[in-house]
Amino acid sequence: MKVVKFGGSSVANAEQISKIIDIVVADADRRIVVVSAPGKRSSSDTKVTDLLIALGNSVIKGEDYDAALEAVVMRYAEIQADLDLNVAVIDDIRADLHRRIDERGDHLLQFMDDMKASGEDNNAKVIAAAFSKRGYPARYVNPGEAGMLLSDEFGNAEVLHESYEKLSLLADSPEIVVFPGFFGSTRGGQVATFPRGGSDITGAILAAAVKAEVYENFTDVDSVYAMDPRIMPEAPAIEMMTYREMRELSYAGFGVFHDEAIIPAVQAQIPICIKNTNRPEMPGTLIVPERKYEHAAVVGISSADGFCAIYIDKYMMNREVGFGRRLLQILEEEDISFEHTPSGIDNLSVILQSSELGAEKEKAVVDRIMQELSPDNVTVEHGLSLLMVVGEGMHYAVGMAARATGALSDAGVNIEMINQGASEISMMFAVKEPDRKKAVHALGNAFFA
Numbered sequence: 250m251k252v253v254k255f256g257g258s259s260v261a262n263a264e265q266i267s268k269i270i271d272i273v274v275a276d277a278d279r280r281i282v283v284v285s286a287p288g289k290r291s292s293s294d295t296k297v298t299d300l301l302i303a304l305g306n307s308v309i310k311g312e313d314y315d316a317a318l319e320a321v322v323m324r325y326a327e328i329q330a331d332l333d334l335n336v337a338v339i340d341d342i343r344a345d346l347h348r349r350i351d352e353r354g355d356h357l358l359q360f361m362d363d364m365k366a367s368g369e370d371n372n373a374k375v376i377a378a379a380f381s382k383r384g385y386p387a388r389y390v391n392p393g394e395a396g397m398l399l400s401d402e403f404g405n406a407e408v409l410h411e412s413y414e415k416l417s418l419l420a421d422s423p424e425i426v427v428f429p430g431f432f433g434s435t436r437g438g439q440v441a442t443f444p445r446g447g448s449d450i451t452g453a454i455l456a457a458a459v460k461a462e463v464y465e466n467f468t469d470v471d472s473v474y475a476m477d478p479r480i481m482p483e484a485p486a487i488e489m490m491t492y493r494e495m496r497e498l499s500y501a502g503f504g505v506f507h508d509e510a511i512i513p514a515v516q517a518q519i520p521i522c523i524k525n526t527n528r529p530e531m532p533g534t535l536i537v538p539e540r541k542y543e544h545a546a547v548v549g550i551s552s553a554d555g556f557c558a559i560y561i562d563k564y565m566m567n568r569e570v571g572f573g574r575r576l577l578q579i580l581e582e583e584d585i586s587f588e589h590t591p592s593g594i595d596n597l598s599v600i601l602q603s604s605e606l607g608a609e610k611e612k613a614v615v616d617r618i619m620q621e622l623s624p625d626n627v628t629v630e631h632g633l634s635l636l637m638v639v640g641e642g643m644h645y646a647v648g649m650a651a652r653a654t655g656a657l658s659d660a661g662v663n664i665e666m667i668n669q670g671a672s673e674i675s676m677m678f679a680v681k682e683p684d685r686k687k688a689v690h691a692l693g694n695a696f697f698a
């Protein structure tokens with residue numbers, strides 16, 4: 250059985266919803282369909298989730314919210330009319346929104362979650378009706394009733410482990426299950442949502458619960474590309490990569506999806522396939538636990554700005570027991586998470602996201618390092634970009650680092666730092682932010698031309 254998730258742009262209007270029905274019924278294994286709220290129909294459009302947030306805010310402020318409520322209802326009314334569904338659907342949605350508003354308690358975040366969740370909830374009802382209208386047996390399933398139990402961290406909830414057993418029963422449904430993404434129910438029966446974009450999480454949880462053969466995630470791109478197509482339009486599509494490769498790539502700015510979203514599928518070792526709703530015949534990108542990598546040593550290259558480095562020099566550092574621990578303890582006590590710690594015999598550097606180190610934090614950290622570790626020198630450099638060259642096969646291929654450094658040197662890019670991941674599935678290069686694009690091009694030409 251396959252669990253299939255459709256993102257907001259795939260369910261934004263009647264035309265898109267017709268496509269997803271075609272996709273689902275084309276493969277008898279596609280039994281569980283997770284849907285987002287209607288997304289943008291064009292780049293200037295507003296997602297229903299954002300309309301709902303605006304509506305919720307108006308209610309909280311005590312403003313007149315009729316227009317905001319009708320703006321939400323109208324999005325569904327257009328879909329209902331274009332799909333020729335029963336008009337009662339629209340009255341139900343309007344009544345549902347009024348009920349959520351009228352029955353709200355004092356907990357504002359909980360109220361906002363209830364509002365946001367209605368986007369997926371009502372869309373799943375509409376889409377289940379659209380399947381039935383076309384003669385395919387399908388049913389809407391309410392997440393709370395099906396056992397999707399979440400922590401009560403409203404807006405940022407996490408699934409509770411006990412959910413899986415009950416959710417596994419969805420595998421026995423004789424009809425196609427249409428399951429709203431993004432939310433579940435707390436133990437106390439209140440609606441709670443995952444972070445934004447959380448329908449991906451719902452899909453991953455259901456795929457793990459029913460032990461799906463694959464979790465298909467339909468969006469509006471043909472596949473994941475080896476490099477950011479905005480920087481390198483000729484970047485090749487990635488046909489297959491491992492979870493570890495995806496994780497290394499997404500870490501430096503690869504926008505596949507939020508890597509936390511797929512944790513449940515990764516833990517259950519379910520392959521994930523990214524596909525395009527508008528071109529379902531394309532193979533997409535398959536993300537798997539293991540792959541053979543004789544040919545494609547490098548699977549992708551990603552890059553991101555916004556990093557900084559703390560450089561610490563101390564003569565005889567290598568003989569000093571506990572130096573690294575004490576340095577990292579300072580960071581821990583200052584509540585700073587770090588990315589890499591390349592080291593030399595007498596120096597250690599720590600790479601972090603600049604957002605972790607505001608001016609005040611920076612001063613506190615540097616002062617503490619000076620006092621507690623008595624180094625010869627500490628400097629902080631901002632404005633760094635990280636480039637990750639990623640591939641499981643690199644471990645076995647000779648000359649990969651030489652190829653990368655040669656390309657960067659030919660392009661006149663100064664490498665500030667190099668780190669080969671301990672796992673040897675990635676090489677990291679830090680360069681100055683203005684050099685990032687040039688560096689990405691140079692590496693792209695070296696590995697994919």
Ligand code: ASP
Nearest residue numbers: 285298431445446447448
């Ligand atoms: N509709 C929600 C959002 O816009 C969740 C999702 O689409 O995954 O964040």
